[in-house]
Amino acid sequence: MPKTASLPQPKRSLKLPPVNRTIIKPKGGWKERTYYAVLAAFNPTNIVHRAIFYSGYLHVGGKFSGPKGTPAGYNQIWSPSYSPTDNSQDREIDRLHYLKVLCEIPELGEP
Numbered sequence: 001m002p003k004t005a006s007l008p009q010p011k012r013s014l015k016l017p018p019v020n021r022t023i024i025k026p027k028g029g030w031k032e033r034t035y036y037a038v039l040a041a042f043n044p045t046n047i048v049h050r051a052i053f054y055s056g057y058l059h060v061g062g063k064f065s066g067p068k069g070t071p072a073g074y075n076q077i078w079s080p081s082y083s084p085t086d087n088s089q090d091r092e093i094d095r096l097h098y099l100k101v102l103c104e105i106p107e108l109g110e111p
Helices: none
Strands: 022-024 035-041 049-054 076-078 098-104
Touching: 049 098
Parallel strands: 022 098
Antiparallel strands: 035 049, 035 098, 049 076
8 A cells, every 4th residue: 555645633623814814835945846735725714724735837036937936837726625617727826815835745746
């Protein structure tokens, strides 16, 4: 049987995110085309929930780019609570109010 990522166990209480937008990146920084277990919320009144985040490509910095080393193209977040009809651009990191990376999920990486 394949070894699986050891995810921190969830607390069973409902929790709202911080009032201000908060993105807590992984220790050591983002990796390109990598899957992460995360806690996320889309707005200050949205309950924090578990999801899977794919980093996609990273910004290279410069005048027409976001901060160097942050998720850029093709990043996306998935959770069973999201509607399959949601526009995929609505599930990118720029739309999130709160994101906290719990751990990397190497088993979902490149084949």
